[in-house]
Amino acid sequence: MGVERAVAELGVLIYPGAQMAAVHGLTDLFGVANRIAAEHQAAQLPLLRVSHWQVDSDQVPERVYDTHPGPAGALVAVLIPPSIGGFSERQAPQELIRWIRQQHANGATLGGVCVGSILLAESGLLDGRSATTHWTSAKAFAERYPAIKLKADTPIVDDGDLITTAGLMAWSELGLRLVNRLLGPSIATGTARRGFWWWNTATARVRAAVIFHRFSTMAMRRFSRSSIGCKALGRPMSR
Numbered sequence: 001m002g003v004e005r006a007v008a009e010l011g012v013l014i015y016p017g018a019q020m021a022a023v024h025g026l027t028d029l030f031g032v033a034n035r036i037a038a039e040h041q042a043a044q045l046p047l048l049r050v051s052h053w054q055v056d057s058d059q060v061p062e063r064v065y066d067t068h069p070g071p072a073g074a075l076v077a078v079l080i081p082p083s084i085g086g087f088s089e090r091q092a093p094q095e096l097i098r099w100i101r102q103q104h105a106n107g108a109t110l111g112g113v114c115v116g117s118i119l120l121a122e123s124g125l126l127d128g129r130s131a132t133t134h135w136t137s138a139k140a141f142a143e144r145y146p147a148i149k150l151k152a153d154t155p156i157v158d159d160g161d162l163i164t165t166a167g168l169m170a171w172s173e174l175g176l177r178l179v180n181r182l183l184g185p186s187i188a189t190g191t192a193r194r195g196f197w198w199w200n201t202a203t204a205r206v207r208a209a210v211i212f213h214r215f216s217t218m219a220m221r222r223f224s225r226s227s228i229g230c231k232a233l234g235r236p237m238s239r
Contacts, residue, residue, distance in 0.1 A: 005043055005045065005047045007046060007047050007068065007070065008047070008048055008049065008182050009050075009074075009075050010026075010076060010077045011077070012051070012081065013061060015119070016055075016056075016090060017084075017115075019084055025172065025175075026079055027052075029176070030048045033048060033179045033188070034047060036190045036191055037187050040186075040187070046183070049066070049067055049070070050067045050068075051065060051067070052065035058096075074106045074108065076107075076108060076182070077109040077110070077178055078100065078108050078111070079112075079171070079174060080113065080117075081113055082114030082116055087137065092119055097123050100119065100120070101124070104162075109161050110125065110162050110163070111164075111174045113167075113168070113170050113174055114165070114166065114170070117134075120164065121133075121141065121145045121148055126162060127145075130159055131149070131151070131157050131159070132151045132155065134167060135152055135166065154166070155170060156174070163177060176192055
């Protein structure tokens with residue numbers, strides 16, 4: 001008789017403008033992690049149950065998808081994907097903000113990617129904490145949320161119960177970070193290798209993310225200061 005595995009439910013939030021590629025990418029990433037855990041016959045490891053929570057207007061998010069339907073329980077984590085269109089206040093209705101705060105109070109780890117980090121900032125949970133966001137939003141982020149210790153040059157800030165990431169594609173790093181916590185480093189590494197062949201180790205992934213983030217930031221800064229960049233951005237060239 002097989003041993004029944006514990007279940008860890010991970011909620012992915014679908015808000016107006018959310019990048020659906022990240023929503024489905026995270027779902028697939030956790031599915032790959034489940035298959036690898038099953039191949040290892042790791043009965044002591046939890047089964048990752050992925051649910052999608054959609055919010056429309058000023059309503060409480062509702063579960064609209066579930067990989068392993070079953071009794072409702074507390075979410076282990078809530079992941080807030082990025083938005084290609086950038087942040088607008090309509091993406092942060094009060095009912096959603098209250099729901100995010102309630103999930104955190106119930107013990108869920110919260111992870112935000114790009115605009116997702118801004119939604120966490122809107123909740124007030126990041127006040128007095130360290131966080132990052134996309135470099136294009138850094139100035140506005142710092143002005144709007146002065147109580148947050150912004151680390152704009154850091155691609156991911158893991159503060160335990162709150163994780164923020166900077167780039168549109170950083171959802172994969174966030175997902176792997178949670179796989180590492182819940183299923184262990186060997187499953188996380190196997191998931192990364194199977195889905196992202198150029199990421200050989202967790203250390204290599206972090207280093208690659210840091211190098212890419214710093215390179216892209218420096219390149220854009222140099223462009224914005226150049227004569228061509230100033231002309232394109234419609235501002236005078238600094239001397």
